[in-house]
Amino acid sequence: MKHWALMGVATLALASCTTVADQPSDMMMKAPVEAMILEAARSGTQGYDIVEGLTTEIGQRLAGTEAEARARDWTVAKFKEIGLQNVRVEPFTISGWERGVETASIVSPFPQEMLLTALGGSVATPAGGVTAEIAYFPTFEDLESAPMDSLDGKIVFISGRMDKAPNGAGYGPANRKRRSGASESAKRGAAAVVIRSVGTDSHRFPHTGQMRYADGLPKIPIAALSAPDADQLERILERGQAVTMALNIQPRAVGDRPSGNVIGEIVGTERPEEIVLISGHLDSWDLGTGAIDDGAGIGISAGAAQILIEAGLKPKRTIRVVAYGAEEVGLLGGFAYRDLHKDDLINHVLATESDFGSKPAYEVQLGVTEGAEVIESVADMLGLPMSDQPTNGGPDIGPIAALGVPTMRFQQDGTDYFDLHHTPDDTLDKIDPDDIAENVAAFALMAWLAANADTDFRADDPQAGN
Structure with a gap:
């Protein structure tokens, strides 16, 4: 598969090196x-x-x-x-760690299925899943500002879009919610977390990646919604009604x-x-x-x-x-x-x-x-x-x-x-x-x-x- 080109080029290069002098210098050989x-x-x-x-x-x-x-x-x-x-x-x-069942849906006010995936290292929901009201945070920083004990039993939704850049500079700031969203939500009493996928696409593909649990805090499940599903959830929330989600993810630690x-x-x-x-x-x-x-x-x-x-x-x-x-x-x-x-x-x-x-x-x-x-x-x-x-x-x-x-x-x-x-x-x-x-x-x-x-x-x- 084009490897044939190598032999011809190598022969030409070596010939170029050896015809200049019987013992060509390093500098004479380097360019060819x-x-x-x-x-x-x-x-x-x-x-x-x-x-x-x-x-x-x-x-x-x-x-x-x-x-x-x-x-x-x-x-x-x-x-x-x-x-x-x-x-x-x-x-x-x-x-x-291995992935298992992954389902989510809006129960009310507008019932519909959502596409998401568990984040690496996440614990599972209870066997039948968790159904709860959504607590919405436009950014991870908004979650950090939320009062303690303000999220008891809720499913937290953290949005926050990632900016495109040639060097990927937007990844680190956007990734804070993936890395630390579960523990920040758990310390405020949440039951589970969904985040907007940490990515820049507009396709209905959720984006996984590793998360981390902070020491001394409850471990709660966390998953990422595809970008279009996160957009959909935001539009539903903008209607001003309480939104209830059913979430069921069953990853497991395997030793x-x-x-x-x-x-x-x-x-x-x-x-x-x-x-x-x-x-x-x-x-x-x-x-x-x-x-x-x-x-x-x-x-x-x-x-x-x-x-x-x-x-x-x-x-x-x-x-x-x-x-x-x-x-x-x-x-x-x-x-x-x-x-x-x-x-x-x-x-x-x-x-x-x-x-x-x-x-x-x-x-x-x-x-x-x-x-x-x-x-x-x-x-x-x-x-x-x-x-x-x-x-x-x-x-x-x-x-x-x-x-x-x-x-x-x-x-x-x-x-x-x-x-x-x-x-x-x-x-x-x-x-x-x-x-x-x-x-x-x-x-x-x-x-x-x-x-x-x-x-x-x-x-x-x-x-x-x-």
Whole structure:
């Protein structure tokens, strides 16, 4: 699938290198090799083939389930197939959670069904569900201002729309109701919560995601209405009559379950102990097939490694590809990686993750102390501006970034990302193969240059930031 282009480009690039002189300098070789990487990635389908295979042969991959286990096996086989070395699973254990029955309806004054989904980690309603009057809050901040003991026995409805932005800046503020809505409502006596889905689409697809219970407070069920259903509920409430809802969700905690990170490497020729880490996360929510979140990231990072392997390029440092497990339920794969590799993080010279869909990057962000010129050269070759915004490298990179690992990130265009993210609409047909190829080109070029750079991207003091 366009892999034929790689051999021809590689031959041309190597010929360009060796005809200048019998022993060409690094600078004389650099431009043809970099051009080869970009051309091979942009004309190839390596990344798209990987995400196509993962989403077709495995599908949804909820953390801790049998499907996530099959995804690990699939990824081990794929990493070996594309030529990665030291392929392995680094296991860890999580608290499992599974979805059950999910129904809701307006009982009065205008009876009708509503579409919603339980949020990850939510407890269930009583077996027969709960029927109660709605207490409406236009925003999460309005709920925070409500008096204590003012919501006894009610079902809280928190609205609040999310703004679109290329960098997803609206997600954090909108997500407060998902993360903390249940506990804020429980402390005021509520029986259950429904929220407007944390997303930017107008389709009748509810948007799931992980919630959290605060310590010392009752645990009450919480679910997300699709955006059109939230609109409908608001219109009904605007009529000025009391609104009663029947809610029945039956998720359940299923105890300890296995998860794990899948690792593969291109072992360095001169400094194999030094690591350039590129990654995505393997798990997904269970409503769609996890194409943009984050099959794309697996395809981009593993596809970038495949480009270098097929070109016969041998980096000086080790390039490590990580497919993190259990990201969606609390970055558990990222924390497990940090804990297992804590004593070796000083040898991680640079790390990044692709976890923002499949659209190409529009800028490059830095989280390094030294060696910025290496990443700036990558940005220049890709025609991308450098951002003045720092980065932790991505969600799963955050735990090791906090311990001093240098980071960078290609900031992808996420204007429409939250139209699909965590919904049944997250499927392969939303991915443009050319977009994936452009991301693969960026990752392959960056990994190659970072793995061969003289700098370690840290301050002179090797413990700085630790």
